[in-house]
Amino acid sequence: MQLQEDQERKELVVRTLVFTPLTIFVMIGGFLLLRNNPMSQVMTTLFAIVWGTASVLSMFYSMNLIVQLFPTKKYNKIIPFVFVGPAILIIGWYLLIPTVRSLVLSFMNRNSTSFVGFENYKYIVTDATMRTAFGNTVLWLLFGTAFAVFFGLLTALLAERSAIEKLGKTLVFLPMAISMVGAGVIWKFMYAYKPVGANQTGLLNAIMVGLGGKPQNWLGSAPMNNFFLILIFVWLQTGFSLVVLSAALKGVSDEIKEAARIDGAKEFTILMRIILPSIYGSIITVSTTIMLAALKSFDIVYSMTNGLYGTEVLASQQYKQMFKFLDYGRGSAIAIVILLAVSPVIYYNLKEFNKREVF
Amino acid sequence: MKAKVHMTRGGKIITFLLILFCLIWTIPTAGILITSFRDSDATASSGWWTAFSSLKDFTLGNYDEVLGGQRFTVGTAGGGTATRRGASMGSAFLSSITVTLPAVIIPIFIAAAAAYAFAWMSFPGRRILFAMVIALLVVPLQISLIPILRDYQKIGLNGTYLGIWLAHTGFGLPLATYILFNYISTIPRSILESAFIDGANHFTMFARLIIPLSIPALASFAIFQFIWVWNDLLVALVFLSGSGQMMEVVTVRLMNMAGTRGSDWHLLTAGAFVSMILPLVVFLSLQKFFVKGLLAGSVKG
Known part of the structure; x- marks a missing residue:
């Protein structure tokens, strides 16, 4: 018995001595190689997939080997950290620490050489463009969310009662797979404008002219152009709210609905008194998720109008301050404001998490 | 009933x-699908809804130009002319694949390992660390751009594929850990216990049991992350800009096209369609998994 254990231990030591340096070599070697971009794109992709998978798995494997050299009691104490370690380190580097660093930068001047106090925040609340951005962001949050949730609920209710449930859902859901830039091009084409008299190639203006009206430059004049940009966002997000709400509708008890019908309740009453209250939680979830997306989305504005004609939003201003005007102080301050805006959701998530019994 | x-x-x-x-x-x-197959004159002079009245206007030329790069005629040193081709959607397409696939695969195992530890091991700090993951789920990634860019400039990762993979890994990890935790924590305890009695250590457990059992959740996250990374503009603009046209991804390329060739609708629509085709195919064929990923928690910075 003792002999066998010794044998096993020897084997473990040998394996550790072989695999650990090998893992380190593969990880660092691949890292340095990829950093210099020496290969063609196809080779880089293949190499990266193999390298990424191999180094992650062999890292866990060799760390597990090393920890196994300790007695079982110690092993059980250390091993959890081996498994959560990499994820926590990466999340810490990419999200947690940057939050603190951005907070510090937001109190510094444009190239972070001196402390300026609340100067950047003062700029945010007083500058005219920033005010437009704030106002527009509120429009995005209110109307973008309201319409996406409303259309999602409407189509979910229709789909449940129609003969083409699956096809209908897929068609409304499809834009979810399209990038905001792609959606921007699609809608720029819908909104295309040509002067009076010319043949309109944009569908909306063709309809306007067909109905005897004048062609409009939809994206050119504030404040209505904001709504035409928000429409693109709604078009993209409705599918998401449809899918989540439709799943929630499936959970509403048929017995209760049937009982209400037998009691003579109208369909509308059933909707308002039974269906909506029972999917209330899902409606809140969908609304918050879409609000978060609206708050952070900068692609639509950036690719459609580049913030001209009074369409600037917070996220697009943030990008411009950082990467066009190279003002890291103001850019960071706007990022912190966006973070403050999502903090209620963070608080809510943590509260829900505290309620869970798994922990 | x-x-x-x-x-x-x-x-x-x-x-x-x-x-x-x-x-x-x-x-x-x-x-835009119909327009992308019409020639430039027809596109500029009449609406796409009239396309089917004269079928001779249909062409594949737009895709040729968009995928291969636009043809320019340039004067050569000898006095003649030569044809050059400009930046193409074809190379951007390859570049997007190069960015996307590793950015989907690298975070999967890291997140799965963390989710396994959170779900099935007890250790000090487990609660607080998981709370951190939950909190960071919705932190806007805008907050990380400048600090990470500075780190990248210091260690030479700026403008490299490796840099953007790691960035997408970092930004995707909270969601991945969360989705996988929800799934892995529902694996019946008896399965794990019997494996431990048979003498499995945590690594064999993870590789032989947890990973195979969580394939559906891994697939959900993979598809979610695929569509997210492919369609991303911000991270690509920040970490890959300035590294030349060869590394431009489809979203950036399309945005530049919309800026410089805003009225060439026949090219722009073809470009838009090239940028959309892969996510659309992935989405339509694997819709079930994508929806599961969405339902499992789609809030992401």
Whole structure:
């Protein structure tokens, strides 16, 4: 018995001595190689997939080997950290620490050489463009969310009662797979404008002219152009709210609905008194998720109008301050404001998490 | 029993309304699809809805130009002319694949390992660390751009594929850990216990049991992350800009096209369609997993 254990231990030591340096070599070697971009794109992709998978798995494997050299009691104490370690380190580097660093930068001047106090925040609340951005962001949050949730609920209710449930859902859901830039091009084409008299190639203006009206430059004049940009966002997000709400509708008890019908309740009453209250939680979830997306989305504005004609939003201003005007102080301050805006959701998530019994 | 309402008159009206809604939702995409196959003169002079009245205007030339790069005629040193091709959607497409696939695969195992530890091991700090993951789920990634960019400039990762993979890994990890935790924590305890009695250590457990059992959740996250990374503009602009046209991804390329060739609708629509085709195919064929990923928690910075 003792002999066998010794044998096993020897084997473990040998394996550790072989695999650990090998893992380190593969990880660092691949890292340095990829950093210099020496290969063609196809080779880089293949190499990266193999390298990424191999180094992650062999890292866990060799760390597990090393920890196994300790007695079982110690092993059980250390091993959890081996498994959560990499994820926590990466999340810490990419999200947690940057939050603190951005907070510090937001109190510094444009190239972070001196402390300026609340100067950047003062700029945010007083500058005219920033005010437009704030106002527009509120429009995005209110109307973008309201319409996406409303259309999602409407189509979910229709789909449940129609003969083409699956096809209908897929068609409304499809834009979810399209990038905001792609959606921007699609809608720029819908909104295309040509002067009076010319043949309109944009569908909306063709309809306007067909109905005897004048062609409009939809994206050119504030404040209505904001709504035409928000429409693109709604078009993209409705599918998401449809899918989540439709799943929630499936959970509403048929017995209760049937009982209400037998009691003579109208369909509308059933909707308002039974269906909506029972999917209330899902409606809140969908609304918050879409609000978060609206708050952070900068692609639509950036690719459609580049913030001209009074369409600037917070996220697009943030990008411009950082990467066009190279003002890291103001850019960071706007990022912190966006973070403050999502903090209620963070608080809510943590509260829900505290309620869970798994922990 | 669910009532078969759609056979009644009310059901027909509802189906009709839904069809109408779907038409409105699909027409914009159909418009650019049709336009991308029309030649430039037809596109500039008449609406796409008239396309089917003269079929001779259809062409594949737009895709040739967009995928291979636009043809320019330039003077050569010898006095003649030569044809050069400009930046193409074809190379951007390859570049997007190069960015996306590793950015999907690298975070999967890291997140799965963390989710396994959170779900099945007890250790000090477990609660607080998981709370951190939950909190960071919705932190806007805008907050990380400048600090990470500075780190990248210091260690030479700026403008490299490796840099953008790691960035997408970092930004995707909270969601991945969360989705996988939800799934892994529902694996029956008895399965794990019997494996431990057979002498498995945590690594064999992870590789032989947890990973194979969580394939559906891994797939959900993978598809979610695929569509997210492929369609991303911000991270690509920040970490890959300035590294030349060869590394431009489809979203950046398309945005530049919209800026410089804003009125060449025949090219722009073809470009848009090239940028959309892969996510659309992935989405349509693996819709089930994508929806599961969405339902499992889609809030992401």
